[in-house]
Amino acid sequence: MSQPINIGIVGVGKIVRDQHLPALAKDQGYRLIAAASRHGKVDGIPNFPTIESMLDAVPELEAVSLCMPPQFRYDAARTALLAKKHVFLEKPPGATVSEVEDLKAIAAKNGVSLFASWHSRYAPAVEAARAFLGSAKIKSAAINWKEDVRRWHPNQEWIWAPGGFGVFDPGINALSIATHILPAMFITSAELDFPENRAAPVAAHVTFRTSGGLPVTMELDWLQTGPQSWDILADTDKGAMVLSGGGSKLAIDGRVVHDEPEAEYPMLYRRFSEIVRAGASDVDLAPLQHVADAFMLGKRNVVEAFFD
Numbered sequence: 001m002s003q004p005i006n007i008g009i010v011g012v013g014k015i016v017r018d019q020h021l022p023a024l025a026k027d028q029g030y031r032l033i034a035a036a037s038r039h040g041k042v043d044g045i046p047n048f049p050t051i052e053s054m055l056d057a058v059p060e061l062e063a064v065s066l067c068m069p070p071q072f073r074y075d076a077a078r079t080a081l082l083a084k085k086h087v088f089l090e091k092p093p094g095a096t097v098s099e100v101e102d103l104k105a106i107a108a109k110n111g112v113s114l115f116a117s118w119h120s121r122y123a124p125a126v127e128a129a130r131a132f133l134g135s136a137k138i139k140s141a142a143i144n145w146k147e148d149v150r151r152w153h154p155n156q157e158w159i160w161a162p163g164g165f166g167v168f169d170p171g172i173n174a175l176s177i178a179t180h181i182l183p184a185m186f187i188t189s190a191e192l193d194f195p196e197n198r199a200a201p202v203a204a205h206v207t208f209r210t211s212g213g214l215p216v217t218m219e220l221d222w223l224q225t226g227p228q229s230w231d232i233l234a235d236t237d238k239g240a241m242v243l244s245g246g247g248s249k250l251a252i253d254g255r256v257v258h259d260e261p262e263a264e265y266p267m268l269y270r271r272f273s274e275i276v277r278a279g280a281s282d283v284d285l286a287p288l289q290h291v292a293d294a295f296m297l298g299k300r301n302v303v304e305a306f307f308d
Contacts, residue, residue: 029270067090078102081110123245191301
């Protein structure tokens with residue numbers, strides 16, 4: 001067995017405590033040896049206020065996992081790559097497409113791996129859905145991703161700031177699945193609902209067409225109460241497909257054909273380990289490009305002020 005990869009975490013917030021730390025604790029392919037964050041700390045390892053101070057003090061680090069908001073990720077990733085550390089990027093991988101393109105070039109020049117992690121692609125029923133659609137003729141598709149930001153992102157103001165994505169923070173998860181299981185598609189129109197007191201949208205209504213002319217719609221809503229909706233639907237010649245639960249359950253014509261427990265983050269770290277040991281990178285920008293296109297083409301609607 002190969003030696004564990006010495007890794008550090010940067011940005012110790014909710015997603016790190018909920019997902020990254022448990023995944024790393026169970027993976028013998030890693031040794032978590034340092035953390036850097038302005039506010040949070042990880043017990044049992046050295047903690048630092050910045051990535052620069054962490055890299056200076058812990059030269060044996062081989063990789064870093066960057067989990068701060070996307071507006072601040074480019075500088076941290078660039079610093080790590082120039083220090084010849086492998087870099088794991090939480091989603092979305094950056095605030096802009098051009099930032100991540102530059103990071104790809106820096107990683108290649110310095111001979112290290114860069115991983116743009118799309119955790120929803122690793123949901124248990126996604127590959128089964130991809131296989132089904134690959135064997136069927138798709139007539140139309142729809143994406144419905146509706147959840148309550150007050151439940152999932154309480155008091156996180158960065159998501160409402162410019163570059164914070166707003167409802168596209170969860171919506172990009174839907175796009176990460178859709179770009180993996182559906183034919184290539186392009187945005188034809190979008191309407192984005194901006195609260196009066198926020199700089200990012202709380203809802204979005206997007207239409208796509210595929211290269212073959214098939215219609216795809218996407219409805220995003222960040223104020224849904226009650227049951228949360230994370231569904232991708234497709235009408236095909238082999239039946240109606242519903243991929244629900246954020247990619248955890250697949251049903252065809254109402255019959256569940258795939259339903260397994262979620263294990264997204266352990267699979268992400270397994271993939272990161274694979275590309276590090278192979279000397280490769282894995283950076284798919286399609287989901288982020290669709291978000292950029294939605295903002296480029298989107299009509300802005302001002303809606304009632306939102307208070308969390």
